[in-house]
Structures are given as structure tokens and as C-alpha cells.
Amino acid sequence: MPDALIPDTTWQRLAAEARGAAEKAYAPYSRFQVGAALLCADGTVVTGCNVENASYGLTICAERNAVAAAVAQGHRDFRAIVVVSPNGVTPCGACRQVLSEFAPAMPVRLLSKSGKVTDTSVGALLPSSFGKQDLG
Numbered sequence: 001m002p003d004a005l006i007p008d009t010t011w012q013r014l015a016a017e018a019r020g021a022a023e024k025a026y027a028p029y030s031r032f033q034v035g036a037a038l039l040c041a042d043g044t045v046v047t048g049c050n051v052e053n054a055s056y057g058l059t060i061c062a063e064r065n066a067v068a069a070a071v072a073q074g075h076r077d078f079r080a081i082v083v084v085s086p087n088g089v090t091p092c093g094a095c096r097q098v099l100s101e102f103a104p105a106m107p108v109r110l111l112s113k114s115g116k117v118t119d120t121s122v123g124a125l126l127p128s129s130f131g132k133q134d135l136g
């Protein structure tokens with residue numbers, strides 16, 4: 001399914017799922033709630049939210065939680081991800097690397113709570129990435 005074939009209704013569904021996930025975020029320290037909705041090849045949508053910890057370094061981002069949950073459900077072929085945050089930020093470096101492992105060219109839509117939309121891709125966010133192709 002090429003990027004251009006992802007219909008608006010699917011993007012809207014992903015946005016709604018990501019917003020719902022953001023509401024479940026466990027972010028008592030930063031108060032920065034993030035939700036992600038990952039579209040799998042079979043149409044399944046798997047969500048994730050950020051989960052913080054009193055030991056700050058153990059915090060896991062919404063995007064990585066979505067990928068981990070999807071893989072645990074048997075999905076490895078991803079077609080798109082929507083990330084909702086208070087101000088529509090881009091994924092952190094760790095999440096870019098994890099997304100690139102499974103879907104190096106996947107479209108990424110970033111949404112702010114106020115409705116700002118930014119469309120990009122994993123490839124644009126992580127150019128010249130290290131990946132499984134480098135391991136021979």
C-alpha cells in the first residue's frame with residue numbers, strides 16, 4: 001500500500017486512535033502526554049502512549065510502545081503512524097531508530113492538540129540511518 005493510497009478516512013481513524021492513546025498517557029512528571037497510532041499492513045491499528053517513571057531514564061515514548069505492542073501482537077509490516085502531542089513535536093531519536101527498523105520509508109503524521117498537522121516520513125526524519133542492511 002503506497003503512501004498515496006492511504007485514504008483520508010484512515011488518517012482520520014489513526015488521528016482519533018492516537019488522541020485516545022494520548023489521554024491514557026502516564027506522564028505525571030512532564031505532563032507532556034503523547035499518543036501514537038500505528039497502521040499495520042492488515043489494517044489493524046495499534047496504539048501506544050508515553051509511560052514515564054520516577055527514574056526518568058526509564059520513560060518509554062508513545063511511538064516505541066506502539067511498535068512494541070504491535071510486534072507482540074504479531075505485526076511487523078507497518079504502513080503509517082500518527083503521533084499526537086501537545087504541540088505536534090517530532091519523534092525523538094530513539095523512536096526514529098525503532099520506527100526505521102520496521103518501516104524506513106513509512107509516512108508519519110504529527111498532530112498538535114490544537115490541530116496543527118505536519119506530514120513527514122521516517123526516512124526524512126532519519127536520513128542515512130543505520131539499519132539491518134548494514135549488518136551484512
Ligand SMILES: [Zn+2]
Pocket residue numbers: 061062063064091092093094095096
Ligand atoms: Zn521517542
